[in-house]
Amino acid sequence: MKLAPNLHRIGNDIIAVYLVETPDGITVIDAGLRGHWKELLAELSDMGRSIADVRGLILTHGDTDHVGFAERLRREHGVPVYVHADDVERAKGVKQPKPGGPKNDLGPKRLGAMLGFFAYALRKGGMRTDYLTEVVAVSDGDVLPLPGSPVIIGLPGHSPGSIAIYVPVADAVFVGDALTTRHVLTGRTGGQPAPFTDEPQRALDSLSRIEDLPVAWVLPGHGSPWHGSPRALVAAVRSAAV
Numbered sequence: 001m002k003l004a005p006n007l008h009r010i011g012n013d014i015i016a017v018y019l020v021e022t023p024d025g026i027t028v029i030d031a032g033l034r035g036h037w038k039e040l041l042a043e044l045s046d047m048g049r050s051i052a053d054v055r056g057l058i059l060t061h062g063d064t065d066h067v068g069f070a071e072r073l074r075r076e077h078g079v080p081v082y083v084h085a086d087d088v089e090r091a092k093g094v095k096q097p098k099p100g101g102p103k104n105d106l107g108p109k110r111l112g113a114m115l116g117f118f119a120y121a122l123r124k125g126g127m128r129t130d131y132l133t134e135v136v137a138v139s140d141g142d143v144l145p146l147p148g149s150p151v152i153i154g155l156p157g158h159s160p161g162s163i164a165i166y167v168p169v170a171d172a173v174f175v176g177d178a179l180t181t182r183h184v185l186t187g188r189t190g191g192q193p194a195p196f197t198d199e200p201q202r203a204l205d206s207l208s209r210i211e212d213l214p215v216a217w218v219l220p221g222h223g224s225p226w227h228g229s230p231r232a233l234v235a236a237v238r239s240a241a242v
């Protein structure tokens with residue numbers, strides 16, 4: 001699905017993957033679940049492109065619902081996969097995220113949304129994780145040698161190596177699970193903190209690092225794309241957190 005001339009999304013509001021297209025090729029942001037592979041191929045074909053045009057994949061963090069087809073893309077097509085140094089072990093399946101999530105107020109509506117998430121994950125092969133075996137570690141402030149010259153902004157909190165990826169030519173910042181516009185468990189929409197966050201307060205504090213970016217799009221890993229200022233979205237997240 002095309003969001004803007006050089007900005008595409010696959011997946012849906014449950015789990016999203018983004019593509020930035022420039023004359024130099026394509027940068028992929030996050031890799032969803034294994035089963036998103038077919039959607040990647042279909043989207044590339046709609047764009048008149050192929051997998052050979054993909055120059056790199058950047059993970060917003062190392063959680064399994066973002067690692068999806070990354071290892072396949074790397075192993076079968078030689079595409080480098082970039083992840084923050086502090087999430088390398090997580091992306092390789094060495095260090096598992098802390099168990100967490102809301103333990104209260106699991107009403108029927110929430111249960112339905114949660115079952116929806118897991119049913120979707122099952123359909124997309126998410127219950128089997130193909131962990132990465134090789135990655136390129138990145139740090140805060142790096143500008144990657146990929147289409148769109150993505151800028152890495154450290155946003156620790158959801159995980160130690162969570163990042164935002166700022167791509168000026170796409171007029172966008174990709175934020176992974178530093179915030180969400182749809183709670184994967186409850187189905188509630190609107191700007192809010194993401195569940196399964198290691199350090200909630202640190203995650204909120206990190207958001208000040210993106211709120212002044214001059215972009216039209218803020219693109220989370222879960223939930224609908226935000227077409228508006230980062231400042232307004234960050235304010236919504238902060239007020240939903242209290």
Ligand SMILES: [Zn+2]
Nearest residue numbers: 063065177221
């Ligand atoms: Zn996620």
